[in-house]
Amino acid sequence: MHKKIYLLSALTAFAAVFNAAQTHAYADDTDIDLLNYIQEQKDYARQHRENKELKELRADIDNEKFIRPLDPSKPAPIIFEGNDISYDSGTGDVFAKGNVRITHDYSRITTDSMSGNAKSGDTAIPDKAHMAQSGDLAAGEPNIVMDGYNTTYNYNTKLGKMENVKGSIDTEQVSGKKMEFYPEEMIIYDGSITRCPAKKPDYYMSADKIEIWPDDHMIAYNAKFWIKGQVIYKKDRYITAIGKNASDKNSTIPVHVNYDSDDGLHINYYYDQNLNEKIKAYIDFNYYTKHDLRNVYGLQWADGKASVRLEDGYYEDSNNVWIKKEPTMIFDYNTHIANTPLSFGFSTEYGKWDDDIKSSWHRSHSVSLSHAPINLGSPKIRLYPNIGYSWIYESYDSSNSNNFYYNATVMADISPKLVAYTAYHYSQSTTQNSLFDYGYDDYSKKVTAGFSYELTDKDRIVIANEFDAGDGMKVMDRDYYWYHDFHCLDMELRYREKRNSWHIKFNLVHW
Structure with missing residues (x-):
């Protein structure tokens, strides 16, 4: 099923899952999606981990009181230090050799020799220089750790350049033949960028020119995406978007590589383009060795609580059931009901559905009501209830069907490393009484249960179960997961015991 949930809290995770399940009762067969927030919290922590060098730099500067301006309303002074230093108070010229340090605010350049002017703010470093800046993101200043040569920089105008650069800007690892500094942006020429900090990155993007507006967006010209030395996209x-504006779908290297025994090797790439403030066009590119291309093309209008999508393409649910929509129009509306713990959702879809056996003009309407988390004696144990109703019409057999469903999920944070869940689902609609199997199970009453346990900082296991509650709690699915951090990528290994199938996924964008 073409959906991904990347959230930072259990509350928003459940809200997203329930909203996605308005038309059909089940979000995923074993409800593993309910645990997605755990991995997202780990990714968030890694991406926002403070750089040790910059942390020490900030502490060092705070301890050197003379570096800070005595009058906070005035700019911080430029401090020049070195074993051999000369200064002309008349002209402002400065020359320094040996263990040279140039410090301004929370930024420092170290080198062997330099020349500059304290009045104009100019500095020139012909040999190697190391730049470290503990930036203030609120003021648009990025965190920078960079090595380069032939550096010039003006501390008053914020203009400068550096050649043969290699280092990091916030969470991005960069390199290039030349880098230019401006007050609000940086430009890298003949360079590369990645979130993989290895000496030889497994994946990166190269470009003739990369314009970076820190914590906002990036533009690359003649961009090439590389994996293991091969160009996979141009x-x-x-x-x-980068920094605070970024999401899972517009990361620097927006490529996912998966393999499972049902679909074969799967390469996924998502790209969107804003046409204006409310409308965007997008493509969800998917190549499968067992199915060839199965893309989704779309156009979306979104305005706060409401959105409309026009989509055309292939979709797969958690039971490996495929369907093609050619095309479909989907309207969603979700809102919190004021002064209550309730949220209301409405969704309607109209489009042509095809499963290679039959085609039908599919029309559905659904409403849902969900309750805010209910603490069961402790905030660590929470109940998430949800109820809904849908009406479906199919032109293929002129059938009308109604579906009443409800869900109740309990989540328990047993310890910082152990999280468990169990859920009960009821749905009138199943594969037995619906025209299409897509999105449904074979039975109406379902129980899921599972847990996640963190073995190490890099390893986590999950066991998830699905039971037919109407058939003596018969085990329908039991899945085993192993999540491992390979430094530059995440691996998700999944074994489906009842289906005897293997699935492996590599996520290249988290770092």
């Missing part, structure tokens, strides 16, 4: 002009 684009003349690539634009993506």
